[in-house]
Amino acid sequence: MRLRMFLLVMVLAGAWPVRAMQQPPQPPKDFVPVDESAPGEQIPAMPLIGGAYGFIWVAVFGYVWSLGRKLQKVDAEITELERRKK
Amino acid sequence: MIGLAAAMFAVAPFMINNAPSEATMGLVYKIYFFHMPSAWMFLVAATTAGVASFRLLFLKRPNADHWVIAAAELAVLFGALTLVSGPLWARKSWGVWWVWDARLTSSLMVFLIFVAYTLLRKYGGAGSDKLGAGLALFGMANVPFIYISVNYWRTFHPPTSVVPKLPVEMGIPLWFCVTAFTLLYVVLLRLRARLEFQRARVEALYLAEDEL
Amino acid sequence: MIASFLRVAWHVMRKDITVEVRSLEILSTTMLFSVTVVLMFSFGLVSDGRPVDDVAAAILWIAIAFSGTLALGRTFERERHNDTLRALMLAPADRPALYAGKLAGILLLLVLVELVLVPLVGLFFNAPVLAQAVPLALLLVAGTLGFCAVGTLFAAMLVRARSRDVLLPVMLYPMTVPVMIAGVRGTAALFQPAPEPAVAQFWLGLLVAFDVVFVLLALWTFEPVMTD
Numbered sequence: 001m002r003l004r005m006f007l008l009v010m011v012l013a014g015a016w017p018v019r020a021m022q023q024p025p026q027p028p029k030d031f032v033p034v035d036e037s038a039p040g041e042q043i044p045a046m047p048l049i050g051g052a053y054g055f056i057w058v059a060v061f062g063y064v065w066s067l068g069r070k071l072q073k074v075d076a077e078i079t080e081l082e083r084r085k086k
Numbered sequence: 087m088i089g090l091a092a093a094m095f096a097v098a099p100f101m102i103n104n105a106p107s108e109a110t111m112g113l114v115y116k117i118y119f120f121h122m123p124s125a126w127m128f129l130v131a132a133t134t135a136g137v138a139s140f141r142l143l144f145l146k147r148p149n150a151d152h153w154v155i156a157a158a159e160l161a162v163l164f165g166a167l168t169l170v171s172g173p174l175w176a177r178k179s180w181g182v183w184w185v186w187d188a189r190l191t192s193s194l195m196v197f198l199i200f201v202a203y204t205l206l207r208k209y210g211g212a213g214s215d216k217l218g219a220g221l222a223l224f225g226m227a228n229v230p231f232i233y234i235s236v237n238y239w240r241t242f243h244p245p246t247s248v249v250p251k252l253p254v255e256m257g258i259p260l261w262f263c264v265t266a267f268t269l270l271y272v273v274l275l276r277l278r279a280r281l282e283f284q285r286a287r288v289e290a291l292y293l294a295e296d297e298l
Numbered sequence: 299m300i301a302s303f304l305r306v307a308w309h310v311m312r313k314d315i316t317v318e319v320r321s322l323e324i325l326s327t328t329m330l331f332s333v334t335v336v337l338m339f340s341f342g343l344v345s346d347g348r349p350v351d352d353v354a355a356a357i358l359w360i361a362i363a364f365s366g367t368l369a370l371g372r373t374f375e376r377e378r379h380n381d382t383l384r385a386l387m388l389a390p391a392d393r394p395a396l397y398a399g400k401l402a403g404i405l406l407l408l409v410l411v412e413l414v415l416v417p418l419v420g421l422f423f424n425a426p427v428l429a430q431a432v433p434l435a436l437l438l439v440a441g442t443l444g445f446c447a448v449g450t451l452f453a454a455m456l457v458r459a460r461s462r463d464v465l466l467p468v469m470l471y472p473m474t475v476p477v478m479i480a481g482v483r484g485t486a487a488l489f490q491p492a493p494e495p496a497v498a499q500f501w502l503g504l505l506v507a508f509d510v511v512f513v514l515l516a517l518w519t520f521e522p523v524m525t526d
Contacts, residue, residue: 055170191475210461210465
């Protein structure tokens with residue numbers, strides 16, 4: 001039950017970065033803003049960041065999900081075996 | 087604890103977004119907020135696997151084997167996160183995907199050791215718990231080497247002394263993410279070890295059935 | 299206690315040498331294999347009919363790594379086939395001494411292979427192998443010892459495992475990357491037109507440190523890992 005709640009929150013949490021990234025970044029206080037340099041010179045950062053975070057979310061979520069499934073299967077097996085023992 | 091970890095992860099992107107842009111690297115450095123905690127958890131997982139292997143082999147605790155498997159799998163997971171997010175960041179900030187310096191080389195090597203461990207447990211057949219423990223011990227012996235190496239050899243990778251000098255606006259989201267990742271690691275470790283314990287119980291129950 | 303340790307190790311090594319000398323099977327096949335590896339590299343790495351520069355050190359150590367893996371696998375396969383490993387383990391002898399004896403035997407075998415390998419690499423890749431012969435020999439021995447120390451332990455561990463043929467390289471190569479790096483860089487420093495013995499000495503020192511750590515760790519873990 002707690003595992004299912006965890007999975008649910010993870011799914012919802014996964015939706016945030018997409019929306020968060022679409023907000024414009026806050027103007028920096030002490031640092032020189034980088035967006036002033038010519039866009040043609042730079043390697044676009046967004047696909048790299050998106051790729052990095054996306055991979056991390058997918059990997060972690062995928063692992064948690066597969067772990068959850070295996071745990072459910074094993075728990076079911078145990079209840080079945082205990083039932084048969086009685 | 088599961089709820090807290092999940093909640094922290096939900097909040098993380100907002101905190102990251104509010105961190106200021108750094109002068110030389112701009113937006114892309116924000117990969118750091120997940121890259122560094124991933125790297126720390128990778129090393130923590132490797133160390134956990136080594137400690138549990140020691141307990142299995144030398145203190146003769148058979149249950150330690152469950153923790154070795156769990157920690158080794160998590161080392162593979164967090165290692166993969168680190169080794170994917172790092173090059174994606176490096177591409178922008180250093181211009182290359184990869185360099186063969188001390189830290190990256192040894193991180194990759196320890197990652198491969200734990201991948202080898204996972205393969206050994208899956209395909210090695212009977213008795214591979216002890217063998218794997220030996221392998222994991224050797225793997226753990228390399229962990230301090232990774233952490234110290236960057237301080238002794240010239241390298242592109244930022245030295246470990248960067249962390250305490252961070253300004254507060256960057257420090258807050260960083261430590262927040264470190265906490266979130268630590269919680270995630272602990273939760274996953276316990277869940278994965280629990281899976282092993284449950285599987286052992288299933289085997290014991292089947293054996294008991296056969297005997298009846 | 300050290301005397302009995304050395305005696306047991308010596309006996310195990312002598313047994314291995316005696317068995318090997320009868321047929322020379324492992325030595326000759328490993329030697330031929332290493333020659334084949336070098337030949338394949340020399341066919342592949344050629345430009346304008348001449349060998350590519352600066353690859354000699356790398357090829358030498360790759361050939362050593364491949365040949366070493368083969369020799370390790372074959373040696374323990376022979377033990378498994380005749381079930382002599384169990385007899386060894388049953389003997390009232392110190393387990394670490396058994397490990398040391400096997401390590402010494404395999405080290406000797408690989409050193410013999412290298413005696414053929416080094417001149418061959420020097421010939422095919424224009425490497426000045428005789429110019430800094432002593433430092434080169436030290437590097438080779440230290441590096442081979444490091445490689446064999448880990449390899450003997452893992453190969454012994456895997457004797458009863460399934461898929462042992464492919465698991466040995468999978469487990470061994472990541473673990474011995476430091477040895478390979480140090481060996482190649484040290485050897486490359488010696489093969490330069492203006493050799494740099496100081497650099498080679500640094501890498502040699504590192505190799506010796508690895509050897510000490512790996513051999514001690516292997517001696518320590520051999521017993522608990524091999525017990526059922």
